[in-house]
Amino acid sequence: MWYTLITMARLVVPETSQIDHSFCPVYEAINVLQEKWTLHIIRTLLDGPKGFNELSRAVGGCNPATLAQRVEKLEHLDIVSKTIHSTMPPRTSYALTEAGQALQTVIEAIDRWGRQYLPEPAAH
Amino acid sequence: MWYTLITMARLVVPETSQIDHSFCPVYEAINVLQEKWTLHIIRTLLDGPKGFNELSRAVGGCNPATLAQRVEKLEHLDIVSKTIHSTMPPRTSYALTEAGQALQTVIEAIDRWGRQYLPEPAAH
DNA sequence: TATAGCGATATGATTTGTCAAGTATTTGAA
DNA sequence: TTCAAATACTTGACAAATCATATCGCTATA
Numbered sequence: 494m495w496y497t498l499i500t501m502a503r504l505v506v507p508e509t510s511q512i513d514h515s516f517c518p519v520y521e522a523i524n525v526l527q528e529k530w531t532l533h534i535i536r537t538l539l540d541g542p543k544g545f546n547e548l549s550r551a552v553g554g555c556n557p558a559t560l561a562q563r564v565e566k567l568e569h570l571d572i573v574s575k576t577i578h579s580t581m582p583p584r585t586s587y588a589l590t591e592a593g594q595a596l597q598t599v600i601e602a603i604d605r606w607g608r609q610y611l612p613e614p615a616a617h
Numbered sequence: 618m619w620y621t622l623i624t625m626a627r628l629v630v631p632e633t634s635q636i637d638h639s640f641c642p643v644y645e646a647i648n649v650l651q652e653k654w655t656l657h658i659i660r661t662l663l664d665g666p667k668g669f670n671e672l673s674r675a676v677g678g679c680n681p682a683t684l685a686q687r688v689e690k691l692e693h694l695d696i697v698s699k700t701i702h703s704t705m706p707p708r709t710s711y712a713l714t715e716a717g718q719a720l721q722t723v724i725e726a727i728d729r730w731g732r733q734y735l736p737e738p739a740a741h
Numbered sequence: 742t743a744t745a746g747c748g749a750t751a752t753g754a755t756t757t758g759t760c761a762a763g764t765a766t767t768t769g770a771a
Numbered sequence: 772t773t774c775a776a777a778t779a780c781t782t783g784a785c786a787a788a789t790c791a792t793a794t795c796g797c798t799a800t801a
């Protein structure tokens with residue numbers, strides 16, 4: 494099975510016009526990264542490991558329930574790793590795994606695009 | 618004002634610890650791209666201009682209300698352009714602008730990352 | 742001794758996204 | 772000729788995601 498940039502999530506097999514439910518990496522990757530706060534969390538952790546509240550402050554504006562859910566999901570995907578240093582007083586740190594670090598290229602591409610094409614909001 | 622990859626949306630000025638509401642391109646770019654379906658829409662349009670239903674089918678799974686809202690927003694951001702060929706019968710086409718085309722680098726980075734780090738879901 | 746900080750979790754309100762159905766007209770097939 | 776399908780959306784009801792805020796037991800600092 495081939496994949497191209499224009500390959501759809503559900504590939505249509507020409508002969509039969511049936512839907513192919515095979516796995517498409519780009520589509521899945523987009524689904525992972527498009528969840529609210531995910532890219533912000535990753536960008537923040539590129540700066541180095543952080544505790545829960547520290548991460549929360551650095552990300553800016555994400556409420557704790559959502560943040561907890563996001564980092565849990567990212568942990569399952571092996572993008573973020575969680576280390577518990579002590580339970581009482583609670584002390585934890587979140588860091589990027591190798592897969593997480595690899596997302597730096599994505600963040601950089603977004604960064605370049607934003608600088609070039611997003612207009613500074615003008616007063617109106 | 619400087620921007621770096623680790624720059625937060627609201628920069629804290631060290632001397633005063635006050636919040637700086639200055640515009641941060643990366644943060645804004647992430648906010649644009651993290652809305653549900655946005656990256657899928659852009660990836661689909663990289664394949665060439667499409668009509669509304671054609672786009673809908675190619676994106677796969679996005680409902681028309683959301684799709685209409687997304688393309689309208691992308692039009693405002695000058696990422697997508699809309700051309701009405703005829704009103705009755707209705708015929709329209711959506712295409713990427715220069716800024717939209719430039720997002721190909723982002724999609725490609727996501728593509729590479731997905732192929733390398735997203736595991737094919739195993740049967741369980 | 743009082744206060745702030747830690748890593749969360751609970752609550753109920755609000756925002757966002759989804760679903761099914763419908764519009765007015767033309768095109769292609771039976 | 773007659774009927775189903777396609778075009779680009781819109782509407783209103785509903786479900787799901789995210790929101791601000793309060794809270795927990797405990798420790799380190801003030």
